[in-house]
Amino acid sequence: MTAFAARPWIWSWIAMAAVWGATVLFTGGASAAGVTHAALTFAAFSVMVGIGQMFVITLGPGNVDLSIPATMTLAGTLSLKAIDAWGGGTLVGLGVSLLVGLGVGIANFTLIRALRIPPIIATLSTSFIFQSTAIWANRGIRIKPPDALAGFSTDMTLGVPNVAWIALVLTVAAWVLLERTIFGRRVLAIGQNMRAARLAGVPVDGVRFATYILCALLASLAGFLLASFSGGAALNMGAEYLLTSIAVVVIGGSSVAGGNSNVPGIWGASLFMFLLVTMLNTYGLGAGVRLILTGLIIIAVIVAAGGRTRTR
Amino acid sequence: MTFRTILLAGVALAAATAVQADTAEKRIALSNNYAGNSWRQAMLESWDRVTKPAVEAGTVAAADSFTTAENQATEQAAQIQNMILQGYDAIVVNAASPTAINGAIKEACDAGITVVSFDGIVTEPCAWRIAVDFEKMGKDEIEYLKGRLPDGGNLLEIRGLAGVFVDDAIHAGITAGVTENPGFKVVGSVNGDWAQDVAQKAVAGVLPSLPEVAAVVTQGGDGYGAAQAFAAAGRPTPIIIMGNRQDELAWWKEQKDASGYETMSTSIAPGVSTLAFWVAQAILDGKEVPKDLTVPFLKIEQADLETALETTPKGGVANVEYTQEDAAKVIAAAGGA
Structure with a gap:
């Protein structure tokens, strides 16, 4: 039981497995491969933004990045526009999207640090700027990704979607970063007590700066891949990832107060979030019932995971 | 008109x-x-x-x-x-x-x-x-499908943003059309929020559990995403009603040239x-x-496709x-x- 309690992410995986089972059972097992494939594909995008959000939330109370949807839209729009204008294919797009991420991260932290605006307000305000920049840059026109890029983002390798492979590599890197590097320990230390961390000699500002940049880079990458995957960037393409990015962190068993996070939970929660909607769609429930059940089930999972940590 | x-x-x-x-x-x-x-x-x-x-x-x-x-x-x-x-x-x-x-x-x-x-x-x-008259828009979709599929068939309905009256009105029209034409059966319904990527995600999730789908009824802005999801799942492309977006029209033209694909597109x-x-x-x-x-409504039929595609800005809306x-x-x- 103690080993169980030490793994708060286990609940998201249990919930995910239950929902997967319930969905597949509906068709007597015939849909197992199809459902799994779709879940891996779409969870990959949630995982990418979820990891970034997790690092930010780990920094402690009040730290959250609300500019993720706008960043995704901006990166998706500008990268595909750059490929369309300059040619050069995937590398140009990737470069532009990462530059967008870098710029977004710097802008966010400048407001937070230099102007001393709380992160929740700072990232909300910058998100208006990023969204407007995306509108201004392309007026809502969808530019198609080049065939090679569109093909790559929708294909699979060894039976697993390419985007899921990318998310998996990023997950492993994030796990190493959080659990096995000084940077990760510092992020956790700041989240547990910023003052104590500062007194212990942790370069608090530098670590927070790097964390916001990391989050923006992951959001940009996710935006670039999502735009390539779905046949072009749309102005509202990031909208559903605001709540998702926070939800997967919390459902995954990371503490929303910061200082205590885990990486595997992000995957469990991302798959769970997708499969939950799929299950309710499969059972043919109306939109109202579906939304109520989504809320109730998420609450149930969080309570189950939270109950564990209390008894510890 | x-x-x-x-x-x-x-x-x-x-x-x-x-x-x-x-x-x-x-x-x-x-x-x-x-x-x-x-x-x-x-x-x-x-x-x-x-x-x-x-x-x-x-x-x-x-x-x-x-x-x-x-x-x-x-x-x-x-x-x-x-x-x-x-x-x-x-x-x-x-x-x-x-x-x-x-x-x-x-x-x-x-x-x-x-x-x-x-x-x-x-x-x-x-x-x-x-x-x-959004209700008529929903009914028109079924009317068109009746002409194409006299024996009816399974339908997948992609709805808009839950809670918005436009979604309810189009849905009511589709439901009324299906009631009048009992050959049609709605076997699945998802919310696509009038966005290609959301529709693609929702359809990809529900598709593995659906029987063969003869046609997809939509609300606009979701047809291309549905087409992508069917292609990714390796399933035959049903008749997908389009919503006048350029990417939808371009996809339609591609299919038309490749296999004589026929559908219609409607939106305001x-x-x-x-x-x-x-x-x-x-x-x-x-x-x-x-x-x-x-x-x-602005309705685009098979014969109008090329003209409509020419006058629609790349990535925009007719x-x-x-x-x-x-x-x-x-x-x-x-x-x-």
Whole structure:
């Protein structure tokens, strides 16, 4: 039981497995491969933004990045526009999207640090700027990704979607970063007590700066891949990832107060979030019932995971 | 009215636009609640393209457009109150809610301002409404499918944003159509939020558990995403009703060239904002205009596909802009002068 309690992410995986089972059972097992494939594909995008959000939330109370949807839209729009204008294919797009991420991260932290605006307000305000920049840059026109890029983002390798492979590599890197590097320990230390961390000699500002940049880079990458995957960037393409990015962190068993996070939970929660909607769609429930059940089930999972940590 | 006839009518009448001296001093404002998708962007561009020449020609004194940042009714109510203070003579509004800004609309009317709502219409009786018969749009989809599939078949329904009246209205039309034609059966229903990527995600999730799907009924902005999901799942492409987006039309053309694929596409033209502009101008001009007007759909059929694709900007939405004469026709059709 103690080993169980030490793994708060286990609940998201249990919930995910239950929902997967319930969905597949509906068709007597015939849909197992199809459902799994779709879940891996779409969870990959949630995982990418979820990891970034997790690092930010780990920094402690009040730290959250609300500019993720706008960043995704901006990166998706500008990268595909750059490929369309300059040619050069995937590398140009990737470069532009990462530059967008870098710029977004710097802008966010400048407001937070230099102007001393709380992160929740700072990232909300910058998100208006990023969204407007995306509108201004392309007026809502969808530019198609080049065939090679569109093909790559929708294909699979060894039976697993390419985007899921990318998310998996990023997950492993994030796990190493959080659990096995000084940077990760510092992020956790700041989240547990910023003052104590500062007194212990942790370069608090530098670590927070790097964390916001990391989050923006992951959001940009996710935006670039999502735009390539779905046949072009749309102005509202990031909208559903605001709540998702926070939800997967919390459902995954990371503490929303910061200082205590885990990486595997992000995957469990991302798959769970997708499969939950799929299950309710499969059972043919109306939109109202579906939304109520989504809320109730998420609450149930969080309570189950939270109950564990209390008894510890 | 098909795409082609609207286009021809527009070309034929464009030359005959007369300057109305009576409204030369009048100022019209556009209150818009949202700009975050390609349809709304096209709507705003159409507004600019039509109203700028009208201002230059002296038909009206000003036609400024304003968009709220957050798509909130409270924000739009405040925006309308500002417009009242700024002394506009008419406010053309695409509302965030049919009821929530009624208070502000009433204030505007009481201040002697003409209010014309379109697309997102308001229920306040003092305002004019340029409405779309969304229920008919849903019914038309089933009508079309009846012609294509006389024996009926399984349908997948992609709905819009839950809780918005447009979604309920189109859904009601589809449901009514299916009830009248029992050969059709809705085997799955997902919410695509009128966005390609959301629709793609929802359809990809539900598809593995569905039997063979003969056709997909949609609400616009979701057809291409559905097509992608069917392709990714390796399933035969059903008849997918499209919603006039360029990527949908381009995909349709590709399929048509490759395999003779046939479907139809229907939606409201974003240029409906320009119809609302001319209606507001006509009211200011003292014309008798009934409170409820109906805007025709922009329907693209197999034969119109190439023309529509040529005139639609890459990545945009098929569009029609209205002239003063078009507005006069719509008003006459509703029984006005």
